[in-house]
Amino acid sequence: MQRLSLTARAFLFSFVPLCLVLCASFLALSAALHQKITSDLRESLQASDALLIRAGEDYARRTAGLVASLTESAGLKAAVGLLAEAHQDPSARE
Numbered sequence: 001m002q003r004l005s006l007t008a009r010a011f012l013f014s015f016v017p018l019c020l021v022l023c024a025s026f027l028a029l030s031a032a033l034h035q036k037i038t039s040d041l042r043e044s045l046q047a048s049d050a051l052l053i054r055a056g057e058d059y060a061r062r063t064a065g066l067v068a069s070l071t072e073s074a075g076l077k078a079a080v081g082l083l084a085e086a087h088q089d090p091s092a093r094e
Contacts, residue, residue, distance in 0.1 A: 004012070070076055
């Protein structure tokens with residue numbers, strides 16, 4: 001087998017380790033970015049979930065207050081009673 005020239009050997013001895021270092025650094029950076037993106041996405045989804053839960057609780061509280069105030073109204077109770085009677089009486093529909 002023919003020996004390589006000194007310049008070819010020097011090139012190979014410097015190029016191959018440099019390529020290995022570049023590949024290793026690329027893989028390390030890729031893994032670190034993937035981990036960072038995953039953790040940030042998880043935190044964002046948890047924050048959105050907490051916000052939706054808070055909004056649902058606010059909605060339920062407002063709805064409960066509205067229903068409580070509506071059930072205290074005597075006029076509304078009478079109107080609901082008349083409406084129920086009208087739906088039960090078939091002659092009232094005509």
